[in-house]
Amino acid sequence: MQLPLDLFNRWKSIHDRICGAYDALWLCIRDVLCADAPEGHVPEDMEDETGIDTKEILSYSWRGLKEARCVVSACPRHTID
Numbered sequence: 001m002q003l004p005l006d007l008f009n010r011w012k013s014i015h016d017r018i019c020g021a022y023d024a025l026w027l028c029i030r031d032v033l034c035a036d037a038p039e040g041h042v043p044e045d046m047e048d049e050t051g052i053d054t055k056e057i058l059s060y061s062w063r064g065l066k067e068a069r070c071v072v073s074a075c076p077r078h079t080i081d
Helices: 004-034 053-078
Strands: none
Touching: 004 053
16 A cells, blocks of 8 residues: 555654654663663763752653653554554
């Protein structure tokens, strides 16, 4: 089954935006998640933040990846419908 050109172009635009968002997300969290000892790693731009510890940073980072995965898995299902 081949998509009409206008639908394909719309899907490509959405796909490009999603991929750009994932790239931005990964750039934000990769230093935390790839650290040898992430439990003690706080990004430089967050060192001055009070009330946020490394456990929360790790939790938010993993949650961001989980939500991104949910978006990726939902896109094909909604495109077919």
